[in-house]
Amino acid sequence: MTETRPEKPQRPKPSRRRRALSWGVQIGIALLIFLAVRAWMARDMVEGPAPEFEAQLLDGTPVTLADYADEPMLLHFWATWCPICRLEEGEIVRLSQSHPVLTVSMQSGTPEEVLEHLNERERELAVINDPQGELASQYNVRGVPATFIINPDGEIVFRKQGYAPPLELRLRLWLARWL
Secondary structure, three states, X not given: OOOOOOOOOOOOOOOHHHHHHHHHHHHHHHHHHHHHHHHHHOOOOOOEEOOXXXXXXXOOOEEEHHHHOOOOEEEEEEOOOOHHHHHHHHHHHHHHOOOOEEEEXXXXXXXXXXXXXXXXXXXOOOEEEEOOOHHHXXXXXXXXXXXXXXXXXXXXXXXXXXXXXXXXXXXHHHHOOOO
């Protein structure tokens, strides 16, 4: 005697609308997680008035934040040993051709070593060497890359730790004129 099993009732396939809703919810959750992580990464970075500083560029030229008071500027902390920094180096250089950009090489060795790194990669940037991370600590930068956009009034209007897409930086520099 053979035993037959009763057939399991088949569930109907979810409708397109239900699948779209499910995808929308999943994308929304992923976006919320992304934004929460991004906010958490920048939580300690300075906001409000940008800390003033006096430093020297790699070529010995003195530089202060006040030197950049005419228009919005990008202050970018990076390191020679940082793979993400290397990824965005080219865009930071291109951005410096149309906007005021000051970069800070954080804990990357002597000025000569930083200059050698830039020459090997054929990069021309205004760079402050910060071997001990003193300037970075004024801005509460704990990791690189870290980017600040400062408006002409000296207020930090944008801050981000981690990779910053080029279009986002350009848009935020443009917006900083009115913020």
